Amino acid sequence: MGPYVDSIDSDEAMPASTSVVIIGGGIVGAFAALTLAGRGVPVVLCEKGYIACEQSSRNWGWCGRRAATSAKCR
Secondary structure, three states: OOOOOOOOOOOOOOOOOOOEEEEOOOHHHHHHHHHHHHOOOOEEEEOOOOOOOOHHHOOOOOOOOOOOOHHHHO
């Protein structure tokens, strides 16, 4: 497994309201939360383990360049 990122302290209480809840703090979930928060959208990111250290650190099958031709992607 890859190196752990810096620990992030969780809030003990959920906010009274939010616009978006993201389940999973992997690469996609963390980036979505960061992007939404940067645009001023209230967002809650829920992760059971470490941010970007669960399946994101092991499952790269969906990240990267594909060797498929455009005909196969239709």
